[in-house]
Amino acid sequence: MMGAVSRFWAMLVKEFIQLKRDRVTLTTMITVPLMQLFLFTYAINTNPKHLPTAVLVQESSDAGRSILAAMRNSDYFDIRHVVADEAEFDRLLQSGEVLFAIEIPANFERSLRRGETPALLVAADATDPIAAGSAMSALNAFITSALTRDRFIPGSSEATTFELRAHPRYNPAGSSQLNIVPGLLGTILTMTMLIYTSLSVTRELERGTMESLLAMPIGPVEIMLGKIAPYLLVGLLQTAAIIAAGYYIFGVPMLGSLTLLAIMSFFFIAANLSIGYSFSTVAQNQLQSMQMAIMFIMPNIIISGFAFPFSGMPNWAQWLGQCLPLTHYIRIVRSIMLKGAGWDDMRVEGLWLVGLMLFAMLVAVRRFRQTLD
Amino acid sequence: MTSTAQVNGDVVIDVRGLTKSFGGRAVVNNLSMQVRRGQIYGFLGPNGSGKTTTIRMLCGLLTPDSGEGTCLGFDIRKQSKSIKRRVGYMTQRFSLYTDLSIRENLEFVGRVFSVPDPRGAAQAAIQRLGLSGRENQLAGELSGGWKQRLALGACTMPSPELLLLDEPTAGVDPKARREFWNEIHALAADGLTVLVSTHYMDEAERCHEIAYIAYGELLTHGTVEEVVKSAGLTTWRVTGAKLQSLSIALAATPGVEMVAPFGASLHVGGRDAKALEAAISGYRSDPSLKWTPDEASLEDVFISLMSSAQDNFQ
Structure with a gap:
């Protein structure tokens, strides 16, 4: 031994x-x-910059414009298309022309004022789950602060006032x-x-x-x-x-x-x-x-x-x-x-x-x- | 296997019928040999004759295809670990670590052999080798002669009972060779058995016993005198003019087995004295040549052995 x-x-x-x-x-x-x-x-870099983005606007409202402005002001998103047609919106995402897409549904502002917790539909390209994941979390913060600033929602409230709902077709990867x-x-x-x-x-x-x-x-x-x-x-x-x-x-x-x-x-x-x-x-x-x-x-x-x-x-x-x-x-x-x-x-x-x-x-x-x- | 050791008394290497092939070619063929304790046993033979392979089989580095035997009383097939503990093997190519210093190499060997005080043993070996003051030099920076001394020092440091030296003096100058052989004789006097392979005839004559191996077969063995005598070679020395053309003519004559230039003379030899005499009779009358009977040298014997072995082999 x-x-x-x-x-x-x-x-x-x-x-x-x-x-x-x-x-x-x-x-x-x-x-x-x-x-x-x-x-x-x-x-x-999991905080992607200038993510090509499309926005489907189904109502013309101040809340919607506020959200768009907030997204434009951040360098996370590069809004390439603002469309009103759902088929066009799908095509943009499918073709890979945009990696990120957000849908502002009809009656969003009214539901928001009534405190009904309306959903913003978010679709991200599943091929880049990490990028999509962090864009999602960034989006939440942007929109909350934009809507608070423009007084659509109360600033101090802990209650959720709207919801980001990931599109079921896409992978809402939550990566850190x-x-x-x-x-x-x-x-x-x-x-x-x-x-x-x-x-x-x-x-x-x-x-x-x-x-x-x-x-x-x-x-x-x-x-x-x-x-x-x-x-x-x-x-x-x-x-x-x-x-x-x-x-x-x-x-x-x-x-x-x-x-x-x-x-x-x-x-x-x-x-x-x-x-x-x-x-x-x-x-x-x-x-x-x-x-x-x-x-x-x-x-x-x-x-x-x-x-x-x-x-x-x-x-x-x-x-x-x-x-x-x-x-x-x-x-x-x-x-x-x-x-x-x-x-x-x-x-x-x-x-x-x-x-x-x-x-x-x-x-x-x-x-x-x-x-x- | 202890019984073998007891029966043979002081026989250190005792192998029979060793055979080893590489790629279908028998490198060592049915080789048997015995080496007694305290002897310096010379292992001679041309390049590729199987000397290294035989040495490797003795220390467990190669497994023989067939044949059996003991080394220091241990079975060469089954007890190689026990053999390795008691054998110092000096490889043909320098195989110490070139990026380690002299001292570090020796300490490594000491620890592998579980020497009680590796540092002390290394220091003692450095002094014995005359390397004091250079112990921190990298082994790779040493000259050929010093590398060889260091390698020998590393082999002998763990106090082995048997030394296997594979062409230890190849490429070493005459002075270093002489010192090396003095060292080997001193070690043998202390009871160490040494098996040494070499190409040099003068080194063969420094061995107690020699064996000649060619094409994997052990052709002859014994003391130098015995080997020369048993060869039964009759030799003549010729001096005179135009030895070169004579040499070519003689080599083609039946009865002449060996023609070798030797300084200003020619050695001519053959095992059949009568046939040799008949072969040279035509040239003996030539007044420009002077023929004298001569003693066969070891080299004459080996050259004739090698050429006849080649004839058998081909």
Whole structure:
């Protein structure tokens, strides 16, 4: 047992020194995650500007004009068409000429004055649910303040005076910009962790150091753990940097336990490192392992629930998504940071992470070639 | 397998019928060998003769297709982990970490072998190697001779019982080679067994015993004297004019198995003394040539072994 610890330690120290000497990798480890965080958080703007919009006006009223003026004054909406014909309105949306459409129904102003809570029908292009979602919430605020200012509705009243009713044909996605930082955290970690370990075994093979390593009394488990351990620390540091930037710069709240998040992040990082390492045991050279890593990263971005809503995917894609650590980690981070989820809530997702980690490790140890045959 | 070790007493390597093929080609074919404790055993043979493959099979890096045997009393098929703990293997190509310093490489080896005090052991090895003051230099920046010394130091640091050295002196200058061999003799005097593969004849003569391998087959083995004697090679030395054309003519004559230029003279040899004498008789009357009977050298023996093995092989 002592021998195993010593051999694991040998590997860990060696990997650390090699990491320390590789200035380029070391620099990218710190700068790339932060760069990606800033780039994507600012690039993926969920507060869309100048959304092409059509308005269907079915009554000519002051309230309607007030709403139109409010929308014109905001830079969220770019009112391209004001129509009175419902068929034309549908066509504009269908063709993609506008991404957003709002319908002011007949008798809106009268119902509003009577306090009947009339509905404004809103239709958004379902292909951009995140944009539509935030436009919806922005719209509510604009119209409320416009109608209050023009005294159609009482300003101080808590009661709802009108309703924004999403058109049933379209997806009224309720997405928050706060989702992006947690999602990015997981995506950035997946990419960086996977690439570090996916090269580790093939690098020894290509440099010729594998021959003498295999001739020494060190086993596959000790080699694997020794190679993964240094990057666990790197991953946790990256996590800390991204969460700190999210909290202080992007104002993402941290409602849950930081310890819980750290533990879950540990398993997530370990799972990705193990997957990368298992690629490294399968691939013949560094190029192959890089290709495998990139092929694995693609579905992580597409079907993990990061870029597109998980619940919107067909069943088979959801099942595939369950096999990706990122799917579970995104849920975990969103739950802990935004909803303040506790230990009990994390049981299932946490087990998934541990399970996926152990599975990847098992594959790696079994695939590791202990001879040069 | 302890019984094998007891029966053989001080036999460290005892393998029979080792065979290994790559892509349908037998690289090592039915090879048997025995090496006694404390010996320096030279492993000779041309490039691609199977020396490296044999060494790799001995330390568990390759699994033989057939054949069996023990290394340090452990089964080479089933107990490779026990073998690895007691064997120092120096690869043909430098295989320490070039981006680690001398000290870090040695400490790594110390920890992998669970040496009680890896730092202390590394420091001691650095002093023994004469590398004090350079311990923080990266291994990749060392010259060929120093790389080889460091590699040997890394192999011997965990106090192995057997050293497997695969062409350790290839590309190293004569002075470094001499120092290297002095070191190996000192290690063997302490009871360490050394199996060393080489191309150099002068190195073969520094071994207690040698084996010659060509095309995967062990052709001969024993002490240098035994090998030369058992070859039964009769040799003549010729000096004189136009040796080059003589060499070509002789090589085509039946009975002559070996013709090799040797400085200003030519070595001519064959295992059948009578046939050789008949072959050269026509040239002996040539007044411009001077023929003298000579002792066969190890190199003569190997060249004749290799050419006859090639004949058998093709």
